[in-house]
Amino acid sequence: MREQQMLDAAVRTFGRRGYMAASMDEIAELAGVSKPLVYLYLNSKEDLFTACIRREADALTRAVRAGVRPDLPADRRLWDGLLAFFAHTGEHPDAWSVLHLQARTHGEPFAAEVAAMRTEIVAFVTGLVVVAAREAHSDPDLPEDEVAGLAEALVGAAESLAAWANATPGVTARQAAATLMNFAWAGLGDLMRGNRWTPPPEAPQGRGEPRA
Template structure:
């Protein structure tokens, strides 16, 4: 208990000084250091195998201080998910904020932003990608992120369908499904791109792969050219 008290005492109030005359680190800065170390640890080892001792050491703090700030390993992992989720959603939203551009251009900008972020923050993306398999409450956090991004894509596709004069049935029935499919494909491509080491594609190359896969089909669909199963299909 005495050692824990010493660790806690090093935090202090932002701007105050320790007994040695050094400024104490603000809590928010210290907490971000902990989250940085935790994201790296969880990405490399997974939730179950990641060590709180190793995370504390990487952050340059004592393990009791990590527990003081974030209470438990579960809360630490949840905090990591929420931080990385917010950063990814904001990156995608920022990529689609330019008004007056066509739906396909906004989708392209959003995909470029998505793949640029996942490439620049591979550990954060790994944490998000794996969290869905760790049960609750982690899966719900990732599901909420997916809902946000899917709704953004759905609105873009819906606007494109409306601009193309598609009937209401397409906009209501199929656009939502297409948005889910596109987001799922983007997630899979991000995992694929980040796993490549020798010839890793750029964010724009990965975005172009997905646009070439989806937009040609979407464009034909919006023009009324629909795929139908052959006579042998059941």
């Protein structure tokens, strides 16, 4: 109980002030405990920050997974997953700041902790998309690498949109999810029906195209 109280205070402080500016004195005061007690439970500022990243990464991945019902159609599963993601990041903006901004900009091992979370989410989204694609193509053997890039792009867009939504007053989780769904699903729907966009042929070098 007391450790969670300290982690709550640390997430709030790291999320609002940044890792470098946050102090153990400030975190202890916000948690209502002594600084020696914080060190007793969590050893160092680095260990405290790592504990915050792990707790919040786990909470986010569990929220996204819990939001998706596997018995629903593909578009509804993706919608529910996006809605769960934006609802969680919107309700916990300090935690999202820790995961999306602070942990990524202060080197290893913090960035590796977030990368592991992101890999798990991308794998989950890949599963959602590949099942839908296999159903649309009536091809149960469609390989995951056919849609893995789409999942990667979708997660990247969701991360950027969550940061924007949290910084923009009045944007709700439903609005953010609908924005990304409208952007992504039309393209995914066409792709699943076999309607692919084809890039123009490469122009010969020296005819207006930049060299690689």
